[in-house]
Amino acid sequence: MSETANIKKEPIISAIWIIPVIALLVGAWMLYQYQANKGATIYISMPHAEGIVAGKTEIKVRSVKIGQIDHVRLSDTKNSVIARAQIDKHYDGLLTEDANIWVVKPRIDETGISGMSTLLSGVYLEFAPGESTKTKEHFELQEEPALIGKDVKGGRFTLLSYDAEVMDVGTGIFFKNYKIGQVETATFDWQNQAMKYGIFVNEPYQNLITLNSIFWVNSGVEIDLSADGINVKTGSISRLLKGGISVALPDQQSPGEYAQEGHNFSLSNSYKDALEERFYDFDYYLIEFEQSIRGLRAGAPVEYRGMRVGTVVEAPANVIIDGMPAHFRTDNTAVPALIKIEYGRIYHDSASAKKFWQSSVDGWIKNGLRASLKPGNLLTGAVYVDFDIYHDAPSAQLTTLSQYQVFPSISSGITVLADQVSDVLNKVNNLKIEDSLAQIESAFADYQSLANEMRTLLNKQDTQDLPGDINRNFAEMTKSMQQFDVTMKQFEKTMASYQQGSSFHQQLQQTLSEFKRLSEELQPLTRGLNEQPNMFIFDKSLPSDPTPRKQ
Amino acid sequence: MRTLLRPQFFAVIGVLLLSGCSQSLNAPVEYYQFEQTIKPMQRSSTDTIAQLRVTTVSLRGALNNRGIAMKLDNNQVNAANYHLWSEAPDQMLTASAHQALFTALDNWMVVKGLPVITDKDQQSYYELEYELHHFNGDNQGNADISGLWRLYYTTFEKGRSLKEIHYFSEVSPLIDDDYEGLVASLELNWQTINKQVAATISALSHE
Structure with missing residues (x-):
């Protein structure tokens, strides 16, 4: 009997290799996941890294975290700082090339107090995405927060001021005391020697700005001196501190055509000046x-x-x-x-x-x-x-x-x-002197008749009786004066009882001298008490007196 | 034991307190005043040539003290604790001066510090003002009254004017020992001074 041997070919790769392969696949999957979830990396250059901490400082859009600073280093030229930040994957689209980024920290300025929450939590970077479709990964940190967000709608105009005072960025634009916008940029045009302000007027108030609008600096305090007295008008505190720019239409003028974006207006020192300077044509x-x-x-x-x-x-x-x-x-x-x-x-x-x-x-x-x-x-x-x-x-x-x-x-x-x-001369010529003379003549005639009437009046019996009436009145007045005299004498008598030598005065003097005597009586006692406070309880034990001796 | 101790204890304390409080104040205080013998006299304003008002004598510092003053040395004065004036020295001296001057100036109406006289005829008057710097005894056996007096003249028309100022110092040996001797000597000195004043005033050519 013979047995046939079945020869099995050994698999070239051992099954044990499945484990490393799976591990590799899992690793690759994890790597992919990591890369896929990593999001974009951006670099922010800034003059210094005050308050920025790698691994802690967050980047936020409208206070929602979109990323975090993970590394901070000096730039190659060593004159600035480059911070690297990881942005969450979903927010890659926000990294537009016209986006702004600035540090949110506690600030106190004319507009108020902001960023107080960062006192304990530490600073963070606020990111304001733009509207561009292109993205970038290198950003410059702004020194100041963006005044007007990219998504805020409104109109931008330019004000030129040759002699008005210099206004700060952020100064409000007021229409009938209502804030409708603010100064966005302020630059000095050295060639024209004029201040050039870029102003932003929020929607829908840009429709108030028409070609015949006038702009003037409003100092916040208006003092009106008139026949009614002094009238002082003040606005809000910030307006008082920063002033403001007022815009209006000249009186009795209807709005003209809407001003186009970027239209140049003149900024005057006061409403009065503005009225004078508004004639551009x-x-x-x-x-x-x-x-x-x-x-x-x-x-x-x-x-x-x-x-x-x-x-x-x-x-x-x-x-x-x-x-x-x-x-x-x-x-x-x-x-x-x-x-x-x-x-x-x-x-x-x-x-x-x-x-x-x-x-x-x-x-x-x-x-x-x-x-x-x-x-x-x-x-x-x-x-x-x-x-x-x-x-x-x-x-x-x-x-x-x-x-x-x-x-x-x-x-x-x-x-x-x-x-x-x-x-x-013409006026003199036109004066009707003859008429005036005639009037004067008639006036004299009137006076004459008046004098005659007066004479008649004085000759009347009633008028002549008048002195008698007056005499009677005088007699009554004399009587009143006598009564007054009696009253005064009584008053004098009353007062006499209080003056020197009167009984009242003498009583007062007597009382005072009794007081004096009493205090003299008490003098040895107080002196003894001063030297021996327990004199009331114990025997008087003051030092004995020196004895006078004959020579 | 306790019940016995308690009443005994309180009794002892009570006795002690009673004996303490009931102890007589046997302080030998003695009171003195000027003898100031009064002779019967009378004066009518019609018989007098002028009026003299004696204002209350002023004593400097601690001299106006009920305790009789003794000068211990140049810079120390003792006011007696057991030898007192029976009334305030300024009152006593004023009364005494008034009496002495009234006696000495027989054709003057001498009054003692009346506040006001409403009769117009009597609104011209002289005023005598004493200011005493010393009014004490000393260890050398002397009685000392020193100071000054001023004489003012007041008229209804011209008002008050100062006429004279005199300083005086009357130091005399004690008549007798002890405070009685001192008081008697002081009174003698005061009489002498007032006599001198009266002599000066009576010599005035009355306006």
Whole structure:
């Protein structure tokens, strides 16, 4: 019998290898899971790492944790700090390139106290995602918190201020005392020497900003001195501390067109200044005066028969012709003044006013429209530019000097004085002196009749009886005075009982002397008690007296 | 034992307390005053040439003390504990001065510190003011009264004016030993001073 041997081929790989393979797979799965859950890594560069702790400092969006700082090191140049942070996987999409990041720590400023919760918990980084679709992994830490979140809607405008005081970032924008926005950026434009403020007006209030809006600095305290007394108005504390920028429409003006994003407005020092500076649509004119311009100042009004149409810009005008000032020319002794015709003053729709002015000015000049200087204030000597029609003026037209149009002028001074004298004479002429004399005459006649009536009255018996009545009244008054005298004597008697020598006074004196005597009686006792406090209980044991001895 | 001790204990304490409290105050205090003999006198304002008011004598420091003062040395004065004036020295001296001056100035109306006189005729008057610096005995056997006096003249029209100031120092040996001798000597000195004052005042040419 033979047995056949079954030869089994040994498996090449032992089954035991399953275990390492499974381990490998599990390891790989874990690695994958780790990588898959790890999320993005970002790097934040900052000037210093004050309060930042690796493994502890969190990154939050709207106070929700999205990641954590896991490593802090100095940059390669050693002049800043690079913090590495792990962001949770779900929040990768927040890491947009226009995102902002800043440190939340306790802050006390004009707007109030913030970040107090970090006093105990330590600082954290607040992350404000942007709206961009691109992401990045290197961020710069901002010094200050972002004032306005990326998702806050509203409008941004620019304010230019040439002379108003400097406002801080964060200063509120107020419309009728209600805060509608704030200053977002404040930069000094050194080339134009003006402060340039970027302002943000929250939705829907950006619709309040129209092309004819005016902006002015509101100091927070308004003092109004009027016939009713002094009225002091103050706003909130923060407004008092930081002031604010007010925006409004000039009185009796309807809102114009909406201002576009980024529209430039002028920021004035006060509402009054703002009203003056709101006419953005104007043209410059030069006026050459063949006389002294003493008293003419920048800001003086330009009027047409009492209606204001513009403002004096420079007096004298700094016009340079061939490198020489225009007011020192040899061939022309006139002194130029620069004015601007502000079309908004002529009509609220400045575009149509401009069109009207420009189309009509030549005709007016032909008809005798001339500029002249007129005294505005006799006390200060201030003068203003007045436009008026002078029919007898020599013919003239608009000319050009340098880049300006020159408006024809007419000399004032003696002329003005003559006109004024003539006015006065006319007024005197118009006084109806004859009528007045007639009135005076009739008044005298009235007086005459009054005197006659008085005489009749005095001659009447009743009137003559009057002195008797008066005498009776005097007799009654004398009687009253006598009664008063009696009263006073009684009063004197009453008082006499209290004066020196009176019985009351003597009693008082007596009482006082009794008091004195009593205190003298008590003197040895108090002295003894002073030396021997137990004198009441024990025998008096004061030292014996020295004995006087004869010589 | 206890019941016996308690009443005995309280009895002893009670006896002690009673004996302590009932002990007589046998302090030998003696009181003195000026003898000041009064002679019957009378004066009418119609017979007098002027009025003199004697104001209350003022004694400096501890001198106005009921204890009779003894100067122990230059800078130490003792006020007696057992030898007292029977009334305040200032009152006693004022009364004594008044009496002495009244006697000496027989054509003057001498009064003692009346507060006011409403009669217009009597609103011109002289005022005498004593200020005593010493009023004591000393260890050398002397009685000492020293000080000053001022004389004022008041008229209805001109008001009050100071006329004279005199300093005086009357030191005399004791008449007898002990405080009786001292008081008698002091009284003698005071009489002498008042006589001098009266002589000065009567020599005044009355305005």
